[in-house]
Amino acid sequence: MNGDLFAATARLREAFARYPGRTLLDGCPHCRGPRPVDDHDLFSLTVSLGNTVGSRDDLKSLLPLLLESMVTSTELDPAIVLGKLPRERWRTWPEAEQDAIDGYLDAVWRSLLATYPSQVGSFLDPTTFLDAVVAGGENVTRFLDMWNLTLSSAADRHLADTVNGLNFADRRPATLAAWLRRETVRDRLYRAFVRDHAMSWGDDLARAYDLVRS
Numbered sequence: 642m643n644g645d646l647f648a649a650t651a652r653l654r655e656a657f658a659r660y661p662g663r664t665l666l667d668g669c670p671h672c673r674g675p676r677p678v679d680d681h682d683l684f685s686l687t688v689s690l691g692n693t694v695g696s697r698d699d700l701k702s703l704l705p706l707l708l709e710s711m712v713t714s715t716e717l718d719p720a721i722v723l724g725k726l727p728r729e730r731w732r733t734w735p736e737a738e739q740d741a742i743d744g745y746l747d748a749v750w751r752s753l754l755a756t757y758p759s760q761v762g763s764f765l766d767p768t769t770f771l772d773a774v775v776a777g778g779e780n781v782t783r784f785l786d787m788w789n790l791t792l793s794s795a796a797d798r799h800l801a802d803t804v805n806g807l808n809f810a811d812r813r814p815a816t817l818a819a820w821l822r823r824e825t826v827r828d829r830l831y832r833a834f835v836r837d838h839a840m841s842w843g844d845d846l847a848r849a850y851d852l853v854r855s
Contacts, residue, residue, distance in 0.1 A: 646712050646761070649741075649748035653705040656741035660702035683710055687721050697729050701738070708745055712752075712762040719763050719773035727778030746774065750784050757795035767799050768806065771817060785820045797833035798842055800826070804849035827853050 642650070687707060711717050732739060753761045753770055764770045767788070771781045788796060809818050820826065827850065834846040 642713060643752055645748045646752055649745045650705065650709045650712070652744055653708055653741045656737045657701050657705050660698050662702045683707065684716055684718070687717060687725075700725055700729060701734075704742075708742075710762070711764065712749060715763050715765070717763050719769060720776040723773045723777035727776075732778075746779075746784075747787070750787060751791075754788060754791045754796040754799060755793070757798040759799075767803050781816050785817070789825065792829075794833070794837060797829065797837075797846065801830065801833070801842070801845045801849035804830070804852050805845060809852075822853055 683706075686703075707717065707722050711719055711722060726742070731742065749761055749764055750770060753759045753764050753767065759765055764773075771784065774781050774784060788800070803817075804821055807818065807821065809821075811818075830846055830850040830853065834843060834850055837843050837846060
């Protein structure tokens with residue numbers, strides 16, 4: 642975990658420290674009853690957390706652990722974890738809690754774009770991250786703006802992979818497809834190809850450029 646992510650996860654722990662953690666969560670008495678918190682099986686916990694197991698305060702107490710686990714391992718599904726937030730109306734939470742989550746998302750995105758391939762745990766690529774942001778009830782525009790300003794070979798390779806892997810007819814999310822078709826993105830892919838055409842990934846850049854200009 643780099644320094645940016647370390648600071649972001651520390652801020653999460655500080656923001657949510659007032660919610661005590663429990664080793665046993667209340668569960669629906671008609672479904673499964675109480676559920677132990679098992680650090681070795683966080684995935685199954687995230688599936689039921691906030692549905693048949695636990696309360697809003699339980700989600701808040703576990704959120705720093707879950708979000709940190711997503712950047713240190715591939716065990717969790719980011720869309721499932723962030724998908725808990727809109728159901729709990731997280732944009733009504735105290736400002737410090739919202740800011741900590743926003744800071745975490747920004748740090749994850751910066752770290753993801755900084756290396757190719759991604760080295761940020763469960764966030765395997767930009768599409769995984771952006772889909773999770775949408776699941777969290779957020780607009781992806783601010784992250785696309787950050788991508789636009791991140792001028793590096795790693796960010797360009799992520800861009801080419803995203804173009805080459807996206808079904809433009811699917812339009813999901815529509816904002817991403819529209820952004821990828823911008824002239825600035827086409828020009829960026831062209832410049833990246835000119836710079837890296839002799840590299841092993843040069844063909845990926847060329848294919849992406851052909852797709853967005855068609």
